[in-house]
Amino acid sequence: MHHKVIAHQMCAVQMLGWLNKITNYSDGLRRILCNTVVPKEDCDLLGRVLLADSTLWKVARAHTHKLFMNTMLMDPVGKRAFAIHFTKHYSQLQTDFVEDDHEHQCLSE
Numbered sequence: 001m002h003h004k005v006i007a008h009q010m011c012a013v014q015m016l017g018w019l020n021k022i023t024n025y026s027d028g029l030r031r032i033l034c035n036t037v038v039p040k041e042d043c044d045l046l047g048r049v050l051l052a053d054s055t056l057w058k059v060a061r062a063h064t065h066k067l068f069m070n071t072m073l074m075d076p077v078g079k080r081a082f083a084i085h086f087t088k089h090y091s092q093l094q095t096d097f098v099e100d101d102h103e104h105q106c107l108s109e
């Protein structure tokens with residue numbers, strides 16, 4: 001894998017870890033992130049992230065799940081939006097999970 005790709009992966013993992021840590025302390029940031037991810041008419045960021053989950057490497061997947069738990073699932077509006085989108089995309093998520101080999105070529109921890 002090219003060293004620039006690995007550098008981007010490391011940066012993304014660090015940023016996700018930082019966001020997870022900060023959202024534990026900042027209710028305002030938690031709500032901002034939740035409102036950013038909650039689907040609007042023209043943008044379905046939550047749906048895209050859910051469907052891209054199986055393509056992420058293990059560490060990024062874990063940090064993304066933790067970020068959802070720290071933001072979306074701590075807010076009543078976010079929890080409802082997450083539940084709606086999860087059930088909307090459930091069949092594709094289940095198919096992706098079954099077909100996933102769970103071992104991606106990835107950044108070493």
